[in-house]
Amino acid sequence: AQKITQTQPGMFVQEKEAVTLDCTYDTSDQSYGLFWYKQPSSGEMIFLIYQGSYDEQNATEGRYSLNFQKARKSANLVISASQLGDSAMYFCAMRENSGYSTLTFGKGTMLLVSP
Amino acid sequence: DAGITQSPRYKITETGRQVTLMCHQTWSHSYMFWYRQDLGHGLRLIYYSAAADITDKGEVPDGYVVSRSKTENFPLTLESATRSQTSVYFCASSPDRSSYNEQFFGPGTRLTVL
Numbered sequence: 001a002q003k004i005t006q007t008q009p010g011m012f013v014q015e016k017e018a019v020t021l022d023c024t025y026d027t028s029d030q031s032y033g034l035f036w037y038k039q040p041s042s043g044e045m046i047f048l049i050y051q052g053s054y055d056e057q058n059a060t061e062g063r064y065s066l067n068f069q070k071a072r073k074s075a076n077l078v079i080s081a082s083q084l085g086d087s088a089m090y091f092c093a094m095r096e097n098s099g100y101s102t103l104t105f106g107k108g109t110m111l112l113v114s115p
Numbered sequence: 116d117a118g119i120t121q122s123p124r125y126k127i128t129e130t131g132r133q134v135t136l137m138c139h140q141t142w143s144h145s146y147m148f149w150y151r152q153d154l155g156h157g158l159r160l161i162y163y164s165a166a167a168d169i170t171d172k173g174e175v176p177d178g179y180v181v182s183r184s185k186t187e188n189f190p191l192t193l194e195s196a197t198r199s200q201t202s203v204y205f206c207a208s209s210p211d212r213s214s215y216n217e218q219f220f221g222p223g224t225r226l227t228v229l
Contacts, residue, residue: 004157035217045205045220091157101212102148102173105157 003027004092006106013082014114020067021077021109023092029053033095034075035103036066040088048090051075082113118142121206121221129229134193136224138206146209147189148218149173149181151202158205164189165212196228 005024013019025034036048051059051066059066067076079086089110093103119140128134138147145166150158160173162181170181178200180192193200203225207218 033213033216037220043203043223043225045207045223047217047219050217093158095216095218097212101146102160102163103158103207103218105150105159107155107157 002106003104004094004106006092006109008109009107010110010112012112012114013079015084016081018078018080019082019111021079021090021092021111023075023077023106025073025075025092025094027073027094027096029096029098031097034066034068035093035095036064036075036077037091037093038088039091039108040085045091049077079111084113084115087111087113119206119208119219119221121204121224123224124222125225127227127229128196130197131195134196134226136191136193136204136206136226138189138191138221140187140189140206140208140219140221142208142210142219143186144208144210144219145186146212146218147183148207148209149179149189149191150205150207151175151200152205152223153202161191161204193226196226198228200226201228202226 032053034051038046049061049064051068063080065078089108091108092106122137148163149161152158164170164183206221209218
């Protein structure tokens with residue numbers, strides 16, 4: 001079974017609008033971290049936002065916020081006021097305390113922001 | 116330069132040749148990782164290392180060899196390259212194994228095996 005599922009291969013949004021990128025996860029660990037990375041066309045992996053499993057409040061970083069619903073095992077990324085520079089591939093990832101303690105990635109969502 | 120670097124950034128090789136991809140980090144992070152990125156698969160872990168001289172296999176280790184004689188370096192070797200190893204390879208590092216710590220990624224190496 002996939003540990004990280006991103007069901008939206010591609011998303012379109014108009015500039016200045018908000019967009020939500022979906023992510024669901026599967027783990028039996030009590031302690032884990034959820035991460036979102038952005039990969040623009042230049043190829044580098046850019047860390048955006050982090051949510052800990054014990055964090056009671058949703059994480060926010062500027063225009064990025066993470067809608068964390070622990071019971072549903074979802075960690076959706078919300079980008080407010082989209083900009084043209086937000087066009088990129090977005091990856092949701094999880095790091096568990098057990099096993100390799102590495103990052104398990106979803107397959108990504110390609111976001112295109114139109115003027 | 117501070118951070119995590121990879122070399123070469125681009126490499127074209129032929130089937131059967133040995134190729135080594137280099138990764139260097141300046142933070143003295145204990146953990147280092149190698150991932151490959153393929154369309155439709157996201158990033159998949161090849162090998163990781165918890166410290167110098169400690170390495171272990173990830174999800175897709177076949178055809179790859181790693182070593183870590185120094186904390187700052189984590190080379191990845193394809194002993195006999197195959198076309199299926201054409202991919203983008205990312206090295207990453209992390210200060211420890213805590214789930215609260217992000218991993219810092221290098222810029223990637225685009226490898227083509229002809």
